Amino acid sequence: MSDNGLTPEIMLDMYYHMVLARAVDDRMWILNRQGRAPVVYTSNGHEAAQVGSAFALNRGEDWICPYYRDLALVLAYGMTPREIMLHLLGRAEDPNSGGRQMPAHWGHAKLHILTGGSVVATQDVHAAGLALASKVLKDGRVSVAYFGEGSTSQGEFHEALNFAAVHKLPVIFFNENNGYAISVPSRKQMAVQDVAARAAGYGMPGVIVDGNDPVKVYEVVKEAADRARRGEGPTLIEAKTYRFVPHSSDDDDRAYRSREEVAEAKKRDPIAMFEARLKEAGILTDEKVKEIQKEIKDIVNDATDYAEKAALPDPATLGDHVYGSL
Amino acid sequence: MIPKAGQTTMAVLSYLEAIRETLRQEMQRDSRIIIYGEDVGVRGGVFRVTEGLQKEFGEDRVIDSPLAEAAIVGTAIGAAVNGLRPVPEIQFADFIFPAINQIVQEAARIRYRSNGTFHVPLVIRAPFGGGVHGALYHSQSVEAFFAHVPGLKVVIPATPYDAKGLLASAIQDEDPVLYFEHKAAYRSLKGEVPDERYLIPIGQADVKRQGKDISIITYGLMVSYALKAAEELEKEGISAEVLDLRSMRPLDVEAILETAKKTGKVLIVHEDNLTGGIGGEVSALISEHALFYLDAPIMRLAGPDVPAMPYSAPLEHAFMVTPEKIRDKARELAKF
Amino acid sequence: MAKSKALYGLDLDADRLRTMYYYMVLSRELDKRIWILNRQGKSAFVISGQGQEGVQVASALALNPATDWLAPYYRDMAMVMAFGMTPREVMLGQLGRALDPSSGGRQMPSHFGHHEKHILTGSSPVATQVVHAVGLAWSMKLKHEAGVVLTSLGEGSTNQGEFHEALNFAAVHRVPVIVLVENNGYAISVPQHREMAIQDVAIRAQGYGIPGVVVRGSDPLEVYQVIYEARRRAIAGDGPTLVEAKTHRYTAHSSDDDDRSYRSREQLEEEKRDDAVVRFREWLEQEKLWDREAEDTLKKRVKQEVDDATDYAEAAELPDAGTVYDHVYGSSPA
Ligand SMILES: Cc1ncc(C[n+]2csc(CCOP(=O)(O)OP(=O)(O)O)c2C)c(N)n1
Ligand SMILES: Cc1ncc(C[n+]2csc(CCOP(=O)(O)OP(=O)(O)O)c2C)c(N)n1
Ligand SMILES: [Mg+2]
Ligand SMILES: [Mg+2]
Numbered sequence: 001m002s003d004n005g006l007t008p009e010i011m012l013d014m015y016y017h018m019v020l021a022r023a024v025d026d027r028m029w030i031l032n033r034q035g036r037a038p039v040v041y042t043s044n045g046h047e048a049a050q051v052g053s054a055f056a057l058n059r060g061e062d063w064i065c066p067y068y069r070d071l072a073l074v075l076a077y078g079m080t081p082r083e084i085m086l087h088l089l090g091r092a093e094d095p096n097s098g099g100r101q102m103p104a105h106w107g108h109a110k111l112h113i114l115t116g117g118s119v120v121a122t123q124d125v126h127a128a129g130l131a132l133a134s135k136v137l138k139d140g141r142v143s144v145a146y147f148g149e150g151s152t153s154q155g156e157f158h159e160a161l162n163f164a165a166v167h168k169l170p171v172i173f174f175n176e177n178n179g180y181a182i183s184v185p186s187r188k189q190m191a192v193q194d195v196a197a198r199a200a201g202y203g204m205p206g207v208i209v210d211g212n213d214p215v216k217v218y219e220v221v222k223e224a225a226d227r228a229r230r231g232e233g234p235t236l237i238e239a240k241t242y243r244f245v246p247h248s249s250d251d252d253d254r255a256y257r258s259r260e261e262v263a264e265a266k267k268r269d270p271i272a273m274f275e276a277r278l279k280e281a282g283i284l285t286d287e288k289v290k291e292i293q294k295e296i297k298d299i300v301n302d303a304t305d306y307a308e309k310a311a312l313p314d315p316a317t318l319g320d321h322v323y324g325s326l
Numbered sequence: 327m328i329p330k331a332g333q334t335t336m337a338v339l340s341y342l343e344a345i346r347e348t349l350r351q352e353m354q355r356d357s358r359i360i361i362y363g364e365d366v367g368v369r370g371g372v373f374r375v376t377e378g379l380q381k382e383f384g385e386d387r388v389i390d391s392p393l394a395e396a397a398i399v400g401t402a403i404g405a406a407v408n409g410l411r412p413v414p415e416i417q418f419a420d421f422i423f424p425a426i427n428q429i430v431q432e433a434a435r436i437r438y439r440s441n442g443t444f445h446v447p448l449v450i451r452a453p454f455g456g457g458v459h460g461a462l463y464h465s466q467s468v469e470a471f472f473a474h475v476p477g478l479k480v481v482i483p484a485t486p487y488d489a490k491g492l493l494a495s496a497i498q499d500e501d502p503v504l505y506f507e508h509k510a511a512y513r514s515l516k517g518e519v520p521d522e523r524y525l526i527p528i529g530q531a532d533v534k535r536q537g538k539d540i541s542i543i544t545y546g547l548m549v550s551y552a553l554k555a556a557e558e559l560e561k562e563g564i565s566a567e568v569l570d571l572r573s574m575r576p577l578d579v580e581a582i583l584e585t586a587k588k589t590g591k592v593l594i595v596h597e598d599n600l601t602g603g604i605g606g607e608v609s610a611l612i613s614e615h616a617l618f619y620l621d622a623p624i625m626r627l628a629g630p631d632v633p634a635m636p637y638s639a640p641l642e643h644a645f646m647v648t649p650e651k652i653r654d655k656a657r658e659l660a661k662f
Numbered sequence: 663m664a665k666s667k668a669l670y671g672l673d674l675d676a677d678r679l680r681t682m683y684y685y686m687v688l689s690r691e692l693d694k695r696i697w698i699l700n701r702q703g704k705s706a707f708v709i710s711g712q713g714q715e716g717v718q719v720a721s722a723l724a725l726n727p728a729t730d731w732l733a734p735y736y737r738d739m740a741m742v743m744a745f746g747m748t749p750r751e752v753m754l755g756q757l758g759r760a761l762d763p764s765s766g767g768r769q770m771p772s773h774f775g776h777h778e779k780h781i782l783t784g785s786s787p788v789a790t791q792v793v794h795a796v797g798l799a800w801s802m803k804l805k806h807e808a809g810v811v812l813t814s815l816g817e818g819s820t821n822q823g824e825f826h827e828a829l830n831f832a833a834v835h836r837v838p839v840i841v842l843v844e845n846n847g848y849a850i851s852v853p854q855h856r857e858m859a860i861q862d863v864a865i866r867a868q869g870y871g872i873p874g875v876v877v878r879g880s881d882p883l884e885v886y887q888v889i890y891e892a893r894r895r896a897i898a899g900d901g902p903t904l905v906e907a908k909t910h911r912y913t914a915h916s917s918d919d920d921d922r923s924y925r926s927r928e929q930l931e932e933e934k935r936d937d938a939v940v941r942f943r944e945w946l947e948q949e950k951l952w953d954r955e956a957e958d959t960l961k962k963r964v965k966q967e968v969d970d971a972t973d974y975a976e977a978a979e980l981p982d983a984g985t986v987y988d989h990v991y992g993s994s995p996a
Contacts, residue, residue, distance in 0.1 A: 009339045038459035039459060084415040090637050090638030090639065090641075091638070092638075095638075095652070095967040097636030097637070098638075099636065099637060099641060100461070100462065100636035100637055100638065100641065101461050101462060101636075101637055102459070102460065102461035102462075102463070102464065102637050103637075105461070112919035117462065118420065118421075118461075118462070118463030118464060119420065119421055119423065119424065119463060120393065125462050148489060150392075150393040151393055153392035153393045153397070153826075153827060153830050153831075154393060154394055154395075154424065154823065154826075154827070155396055155822065155823015155824055155825075155826050155827050156396065156424070156823055156829075157823075157826070158821075158822075158825070158826030159821065159822070159823050159826075162821045162858055162859075163821075165858070165860075166855075166856060166857065166858060166859050168859075179425065181364070181365075181393050182364065182365045182369065182372065183367075183368055183369035183394070184364065184365060184367075184390045184392075187834075188390050188392070188834060189392050189393065189829055189834065190392065190833070190834060190870070190871070191830075191833035191834050191836075191870055191871035191872065191901075192833075192868075192869065192870065192871040197868055197869050197871075198868075198869030199869075200860075200865050200866075200868050200869065201789050201860065201865055201866035201867075201868060201869040202858070202859060202860065203858070203859030204859070233859075250372070251372075255368060255369050255370070256368045256369055259551070312638055312639065312640050313636075313638050313640055313641050314640070315640045315641060315643065315644035317641070318632060318636070318641055318644040318645060319630060319631075319632055322632050322633065360804065386804055391831070392827070392830055392831055392834055394827040394830065394831065395829055396793060396823060396824050396827050397793055397796070397824070397827035397830070398833045399793075400790065400792075400793025400794055400796070400797060400824060400827070400828065401793055401794075401796050401800055401828075401831060402797060403793070403794050403795060403797055403800070404733075404782075404793070404794040404795060404797025404800070404801065404811075405797040405798065405800060405801035405804075406797075406800035407782065407794070407797075407798055408797075408798050408801040408802060408805070409801070409805070410804065411803045412797075412804070424823075427787055427790065427824070428790065428793065428824075431785060431787055431790070432785060432794070435785065436783055437774070437989045437991070437992065438768065438989045438990055439765050439768050439769050439783060439992070440764070440765055440775050440777070440783040440989075441762070441763075441764075441765050441766030441767075441768060441784065441988075441989060442766075442988065442989040442992075443763070443775070443776075443777040443783070443785045444775065444782070445992055476990050477990055477991070479991075500991075500992035500993070501991045553957055554917075626770030642701055649780055
């Protein structure tokens with residue numbers, strides 16, 4: 001593997017977070033099917049893109065502005081499985097929103113994860129704004145907006161990229177291109193092959209990366225972050241990936257894509273591929289995989305139990321936080 | 327014009343089916359109608375309202391659009407000018423805001439600003455409303471924003487029957503109409519719907535239940551809740567009239583005043599936030615034109631003034647207006 | 663503009679070329695008159711197309727007003743006149759008269775619209791017209807009508823989300839639309855390099871998968887050629903084209919602006935040396951299509967038309983206050 005500063009320990013840690021995310025994800029779907037969680041949004045298939053990018057940042061210090069797909073990202077960024085489950089089950093202790101937002105609407109002030117709404121692409125503009133502040137405050141932080149390829153059709157995507165380019169802001173626009181916006185395939189979404197082609201229209205680099213390879217993703221994000229910190233402005237990164245399961249627990253993807261297509265894509269499962277590669281490099285063994293899986297199972301069980309026992313919000317708090325105090 | 331039971335063949339349809347069947351019927355008789363929006367094609371919409379329509383009418387008339395609301399509404403304006411009848415869908419009412427410039431500053435003003443030489447007959451459909459674990463961005467009631475705007479018409483059906491007649495009128499209308507569909511009503515409300523085409527004029531309220539002690543003025547999902555409450559109240563000896571506004575703009579001033587004068591006690595109910603909601607306007611109309619008929623202050627029951635509906639069950643429940651809350655408030659009014 | 667006529671390979675006969683020049687001069691003179699009316703206190707607001715006439719007239723003449731539509735912006739007085747709006751009609755709008763075909767005196771001046779003449783009504787928030795143009799053109803395609811829509815906007819306005827949404831939509835659905843950016847280097851006081859980090863707006867076309875063409879605005883024949891070709895592509899079903907014409911704004915942004923605070927007089931003089939009206943006249947002369955006498959005759963004719971339009975509009979009725987509620991809705995069908 002190339003000279004990118006990724007030690008075997010770091011790569012194992014990346015692997016761990018990818019597996020953890022998949023396990024939490026699987027558990028969320030089970031809870032949904034059992035009627036215990038009304039809705040689930042998944043990162044299943046996107047783990048390499050998300051974890052690879054997180055590891056390239058100064059985690060907990062740089063700002064990230066995730067979207068609903070980014071479970072693996074926020075886990076790698078420091079959110080705990082317990083916190084994730086508290087959010088899924090709408091508990092009072094949920095650090096993302098105290099049970100106010102739908103699941104997968106991440107936000108964690110301490111970890112520098114900006115709260116996001118459901119309206120796609122609004123976070124692109126927020127990331128540019130965070131970066132504007134970093135530029136003015138000279139705090140050395142980079143901001144990263146995460147979004148799907150479908151949401152690049154939104155006007156706010158365009159306004160954000162243009163603004164960031166004009167002001168050479170320290171921001172990265174990280175696109176997770178999984179080829180679908182719910183049921184709409186990208187050929188009906190845009191008349192270009194690559195989202196990265198849009199970068200030229202703003203005067204910033206547009207980089208395409210294999211989103212199923214966490215190391216490659218790590219490398220391009222690292223480079224973009226370095227560039228941003230040097231004051232050279234924003235980068236648009238397009239990580240090509242695939243969503244292995246329906247858009248959400250309310251969706252049925254059989255209506256719009258064939259089982260063969262999904263099976264074909266699963267042959268490039270980022271976790272299986274990374275696992276094979278680490279084994280080949282002598283970094284990972286079958287025993288170690290089992291050990292990790294066992295550990296993760298306990299963690300997921302603990303997180304589920306913890307969240308299920310946790311208190312729901314008090315209805316009397318409904319009117320809290322509409323405004324701050326004067 | 328409006329067929330009555332017994333005069334025609336009827337089917338029992340859900341609110342959602344009534345909307346879908348109306349779209350189908352209208353598209354069959356008018357080839358100018360096109361439907362588009364996010365996921366409306368192969369997927370039939372995330373709520374399945376447009377299911378099967380692409381198969382029947384082809385990809386030129388039922389079209390998956392890019393994920394861009396301003397473009398959806400803005401192109402609908404251009405297409406309407408050129409003689410089509412676009413019926414775009416906004417996937418959730420909450421996502422109408424990226425298009426608000428196109429709706430409020432363009433669609434609503436084009437007739438006026440061109441001195442009547444241009445107009446844009448288009449219908450924007452959008453599911454709205456809460457109580458479905460949709461949280462802050464999949465639960466909102468957005469009607470008051472648009473009802474404020476002259477040039478727009480805003481309708482919300484409360485029954486499958488009304489859903490059909492109002493949608494047909496909206497499509498036939500020469501001006502932009504916002505047609506909001508309550509998500510919780512889609513599958514829970516069922517009713518008889520005549521097979522044949524009929525129109526319910528926009529701007530006509532409907533007395534859904536006659537009563538003499540108090541009037542509950544409401545619309546949308548809250549109509550069925552108010553009817554439930556009225557039944558409970560009947561057992562307590564309180565006779566409640568339920569007026570379904572059906573149209574938020576234009577309001578049926580006559581019907582509002584009539585019921586207010588009849589009972590002298592008015593409760594206005596909506597799921598949308600209290601402040602600046604439709605209730606304020608209805609209340610103002612009654613105070614202006616029927617003050618001396620009132621036997622009690624006008625009361626309002628509405629969603630609380632928080633930015634949007636929270637997710638977690640206890641919070642969502644605390645937000646939602648329910649039949650019980652309506653009953654309690656109505657009782658308070660009746661006893662005044 | 664040293665190229666001779668043959669080099670453009672255009673089907674423009676001498677009359678058509680003179681017509682092109684006529685509209686440019688007419689627009690320039692009418693525009694100047696409007697400023698005078700403003701300074702006399704007779705017209706509350708002016709927003710001017712001086713400097714952009716070459717782009718506008720050539721674009722309009724490359725279209726077919728019988729089948730095509732315009733969705734213009736506020737600087738496009740020359741364009742709408744070359745497309746069929748009369749000086750009287752422009753002046754009625756400028757003075758807010760009841761007979762103003764754009765809006766009956768409801769909109770600010772220069773918010774052009776004319777249903778019969780295929781000019782779509784426009785508003786003030788920039789870039790909204792691009793989306794309408796795409797929708798209109800898309801409906802032509804769906805209805806199998808053989809026409810195109812040309813919409814125009816300033817370079818600053820291409821930073822609006824609606825520009826992006828419109829171009830993306832047009833590209834996906836291969837809509838017969840031409841998006842013309844009149845790049846005059848400023849959005850009010852903001853110079854281009856503070857508006858965007860690129861030299862050419864046309865490069866944005868790459869992000870949509872459509873052709874993007876840069877053209878020199880002071881060369882109307884080049885503009886004509888490019889728009890003509892874009893129209894041909896659109897009609898053939900090949901979809902939209904983004905055209906960027908590099909041009910100039912010779913006045914302040916509007917009558918409420920003073921451009922001396924952000925643009926040096928030297929720079930303005932420099933820009934004026936690239937005046938399409940002058941360059942095109944010189945070219946016509948070089949091609950022996952124009953001479954001093956023709957110029958004198960034209961100037962006289964134009965002055966008459968400008969006087970006539972002014973007198974006519976000044977004498978025309980203001981709208982009746984009783985009509986303020988008209989046209990909020992049409993008549994109800996049910
Ligand atoms: C403005 C807006 N319109 C519509 C939606 C509904 N919606 C939620 S996700 C989605 C598809 C997004 O696709 P993409 O951006 O490709 O992200 P992916 O889910 O594929 O990761 C849509 C249409 C929304 N959230 N916001
Ligand atoms: C959405 C919106 N924001 C702001 C304005 C105010 N405004 C009017 S023109 C203008 C500058 C437009 O510049 P450009 O697009 O380059 O066109 P130009 O006037 O230079 O031809 C601005 C900011 C507006 N009309 N619409
Ligand atoms: Mg996607
Ligand atoms: Mg400009």
